[in-house]
Amino acid sequence: VKNLPHISRRAPFYSSVRFLSRVDREYGPLTLASLGSKSKSETTNKKIKNNLEQLDAAIESYTGSGKTLAYLLPILSEVGPLKKKASSGEESVKKMEIEAVIVAPSRELGMQIVREFETLLGPVDKKLVQQLVGGANRSRQEEALKKNKPAIIVGTPGRIAEISASGKLRTHGCRYLVLDEVDQLLSFNFWEDMHRILEHVGRRSGADPRGTKSSLARQGERQTIMVSATVPFSVIRAARSWGQDPLLVQTKRVISLESVLPSGPLNMSGPASSSSSSLNLQSQAAVESLPPALKHYYCVTRLQHKVDTLRKCVHALDAKSVIAFMNHTRQLKDAVFKLEARGMKAEELHGDLGKLARSTTLKKFKSGEVRVMVTNELSARGLDVAECDLVVNLDLPTDSIHYAHRAGRTGRLGRKGNVVTICEEPEVFVVKKLQKQLGVTIHACEFTEGKLLFKEEVRTLDRMR
């Protein structure tokens, strides 16, 4: 970290990742007890002390708190040029081709992670990382794999599984498997590809029941790290089945999954179920998933006035960089057209666009050339645009988890941010429900005379007139 000046020790999630990281060895290993866990079982503490670097973990911390670096730094400290000489003599073991596989649900997120790696590695070592994202030329990716022999690959489930199935990706000796936005990766769409990845990347650490492992055997093991701002029960269940004594690592505490969850039957034969109990636990997963500095509002309007309300909202809050979410692709174009017609620079971003259009829009948005990016769920996960100061829900998100990920595109890394949900009168009860599930206050507001006014203020104004 001393050699990485742009990395701050004060970032919200930094403190709790120390235990996973050899980079921070100087602090010494942390234990469950020192992290304030309720579970202080002697055995678990001992295990944690002894196996810091080998533990499987689900990392859950609110959006924009720095979860990417939380897994990226420890991995680089083991496989990249930051690697410290191991004192155990295991250096002599043959270097494996691919040592870390990072899976992300969208091409945009995959590329963003690659860029973070490249920034840390610098121009000389950046070939240590290769992206295997969908939408890009597959044979070129395969050639690069052969030529560059990367130590780390970052990709989307479909492309990784595809190249793996063709025999051109050898990951059996892989030591780290990271599932970023794990709850989304467990969704039905990705299940087949994820199944292949989980089967073919390294060997899961739970595979050796005897617990006595030679250094060679240990090399063949895989540490599975699952990451999301929302870790619902489906993930907890999966984590328990994939890993050995997996931990749930949160900003302020570390919990052994085994000790805090009821042991139910494991269902690894299919995708995450959506039974009613899972749904309840899903809404629990949304609590504490949002950065505390975010401000939340909702504004009631008619369907045909939504885009105009969005425009008023952008002006009232003097927002410079806005992400507006809608649920249906075909309506995005219309919203963009209306905003542009009123002189507000806007563009659409969704999966139906070609890869070039997608990256051009994103580039323009990041550079500030586009003020409002109208998009769908594609941009809700992981997208990191520091300047984004306003998120607007032009359509209601499907549930509190979706709300959390959308809202989390603003207010990143301790910055200020506003989230405004523009809805129709009959939808207000959904907003109230979201408010309860998320544990935040969503204030009723209106945009009057270029200002955001709380509903009560509007009433007072009306009475005075």
Ligand SMILES: Nc1ncnc2c1ncn2[C@@H]1O[C@H](COP(=O)(O)OP(=O)(O)OP(=O)(O)O)[C@@H](O)[C@H]1O
């Ligand atoms: N310790 C740090 N010092 C400086 N910058 C940091 C630090 N940790 C994270 N960042 C920066 O903060 C931003 C947010 O981090 P990141 O994208 O990892 O958040 P996240 O927790 O994964 O969010 P999400 O849940 O939305 O994916 C990134 O631009 C990242 O580079």
